[in-house]
Amino acid sequence: MVQEYFTLLDRIKGHLQKEGIEKAHRIELPRVDLVWVGNKTIIRNFKQVADILRREPQRLLVFLGRELAAATNMDSEGRAFLAGRKDPESIRRVIARFYRDYVVCPVCGSPDTRLVRERKITFLVCEACGAKTPVREIR
Numbered sequence: 001m002v003q004e005y006f007t008l009l010d011r012i013k014g015h016l017q018k019e020g021i022e023k024a025h026r027i028e029l030p031r032v033d034l035v036w037v038g039n040k041t042i043i044r045n046f047k048q049v050a051d052i053l054r055r056e057p058q059r060l061l062v063f064l065g066r067e068l069a070a071a072t073n074m075d076s077e078g079r080a081f082l083a084g085r086k087d088p089e090s091i092r093r094v095i096a097r098f099y100r101d102y103v104v105c106p107v108c109g110s111p112d113t114r115l116v117r118e119r120k121i122t123f124l125v126c127e128a129c130g131a132k133t134p135v136r137e138i139r
C-alpha cells in the first residue's frame with residue numbers, strides 16, 4: 001500500500017515536471033496554409049509563419065528546402081513554393097524543428113531570441129536570460 005502511494009506520488013511528480021517543461025517550451029506554431037498545384041506545394045502564409053517565429057523568411061525557406069530535399073522559391077506576396085507534393089505533417093515537423101533549433105533558447109526555453117552572426121558563427125541570443133548559444137549554419 002505504501003509502495004503504491006509512492007509510485008503514485010512519483011507518477012504525479014513526473015507528470016508535473018513534464019508539464020512544466022512543456023509549458024516553458026510551449027510551441028504555438030502557426031497553422032500552415034498549404035495547397036498543391038500540379039507538382040508543387042505552395043505555403044500561402046509562409047511569410048506570416050516566419051514573422052510569428054520572428055525569423056527572416058529566407059532563412060526558414062532554405063531550412064525547409066534542405067530538410068525536405070526540395071527546390072524552393074518565394075514570391076513577392078510571401079508565398080513559398082516547394083518542388084513536389086509535400087504533406088502538411090512533414091512541413092509542420094520541419095517548422096517545429098526549426099523552432100526548436102533556431103528560435104527557442106536552450107537554456108531557459110524562451111522564444112524571445114534573435115540570431116546574431118559573429119566571425120562566421122551564428123549565435124542564438126536570448127532576450128530573456130541573455131544566453132548566447134552557437135547554432136548550426138543553415139545552408
Ligand SMILES: [Zn+2]
Nearest residue numbers: 105108126129
Ligand atoms: Zn534564455
